[in-house]
Amino acid sequence: MRHGTYFHRRVAARHAAAAPHSAVAELEVVRPLTISYMNWAHAIQNPWFGFIGTAAGIMGVILSVLFYLRSRRFTKPCYLRTSMRWFDGSEAPHSDLQLTFRGRQVPRFTITQLLFWNAGNQAIRSADFARASQFRIEFPSTLQLFDAKITALTAPETAVALGEPHESPEPSTRTIPISFDYFDRGDGFILQLIHDGDSHRGIRFAGKLPVSHPLATLGDR
Numbered sequence: 001m002r003h004g005t006y007f008h009r010r011v012a013a014r015h016a017a018a019a020p021h022s023a024v025a026e027l028e029v030v031r032p033l034t035i036s037y038m039n040w041a042h043a044i045q046n047p048w049f050g051f052i053g054t055a056a057g058i059m060g061v062i063l064s065v066l067f068y069l070r071s072r073r074f075t076k077p078c079y080l081r082t083s084m085r086w087f088d089g090s091e092a093p094h095s096d097l098q099l100t101f102r103g104r105q106v107p108r109f110t111i112t113q114l115l116f117w118n119a120g121n122q123a124i125r126s127a128d129f130a131r132a133s134q135f136r137i138e139f140p141s142t143l144q145l146f147d148a149k150i151t152a153l154t155a156p157e158t159a160v161a162l163g164e165p166h167e168s169p170e171p172s173t174r175t176i177p178i179s180f181d182y183f184d185r186g187d188g189f190i191l192q193l194i195h196d197g198d199s200h201r202g203i204r205f206a207g208k209l210p211v212s213h214p215l216a217t218l219g220d221r
Contacts, residue, residue, distance in 0.1 A: 075128070075209060076120035077183075083112040083200040101146050101194075109146075112200040117154070117188025124183040124209065133208035137176045137191060138168060140202040145195050148176055152190040158182060160189045175206070 087099045087109040099106055114137070118124050129135050139145065150160050163177035178191075193203065 074120045075118060075122050075124045077116070077124060077205070077207075077209065078119045079114055079116040079205050081112065081114050081200045081203065083110055085110045085198060088198070106144070106146070106196050108196045108198060110195055110197050110199070112193045112195065112197075112203055113151070114191045114193070114200075114203070114205065115188065116191065116205060118183040118185060121185050123185070126180050126182070128209055130208040130210065133206070135178045135180070135205070135207035137178060137193075138170070138173050138202075138204055138206045139175075139193070139195070140197070141167070141172050141174045143174075143195050143197045143202070145174075145193060147192075147194040149192055150189055151192045154187045154189065155184075158187055158189065162191075 085108065088107075099109055101109065126135070137148075145165060148162055148165070150162065153160060159179075159181040161179045163179065165174055165176045167173075168175040197203075
C-alpha cells in the first residue's frame with residue numbers, strides 16, 4: 001500500500017508540474033475566429049471589375065464565332081492561272097524563224113496552266129452543279145487551241161476527264177466540259193492548255209454550284 005501510495009503521489013506531482021499555472025490565463029490566448037465578407041457594392045465600382053467583364057464577353061463572342069465557323073459546312077471552288085509565252089513570231093530575232101505545231105505554222109505558242117481545288121470543308125460532287133451550267137473551261141473563240149489535257153491529280157478517285165471543245169451559248173466563247181466524281185477538301189487537278197493567245201486572258205473555269213461560293217480565281221501568275 002505504501003509503494004502504491006508513493007507511486008500515485010509521484011504521478012500526481014508530475015501532472016501538477018506539467019499543468020499550466022492558470023487554466024484561465026491559458027484560455028485567454030484563444031481568439032474568436034472572425035470571417036470577413038466581400039463588399040460586392042465596392043467591388044462592382046472597381047474599374048477592374050468592368051474591364052474583366054468586358055474582356056470575358058468579347059472572348060465569349062470570339063469563341064462562339066470560331067465554333068460556328070468550324071461547324072459550318074460549305075464548298076469553295078478556287079483556281080489559279082499561270083501562263084508562259086514560249087514563242088512569239090512577232091518578237092522573233094529573224095523573220096525566217098518560224099514555229100510549226102503538228103505540221104501547222106503557228107504565230108504564237110503559249111502554255112497556260114490552271115490549278116483548281118476545293119478550298120471548302122464539304123465535298124463537291126459532279127451532280128451538285130446545275131444542269132444548265134455544268135463544270136467547264138471557257139476560252140475566247142478567237143483563240144486557236146492546240147492541245148488540252150489534265151497533267152496532275154490530287155487523287156485518281158476524283159476521275160477528272162475532259163470532253164470535246166465546242167461552241168458555247170455565250171457569244172464569242174468556246175467551252176470544254178469537265179467531268180469528275182468528287183472533290184473532297186483540298187482535292188483538285190491541273191489543266192494545261194496550249195494555244196496561240198498572248199496570255200490566259202479570257203480563259204476561266206465556269207459552272208454554277210447552288211448554295212456555295214462562286215468559282216473564283218485567287219490570282220494570276
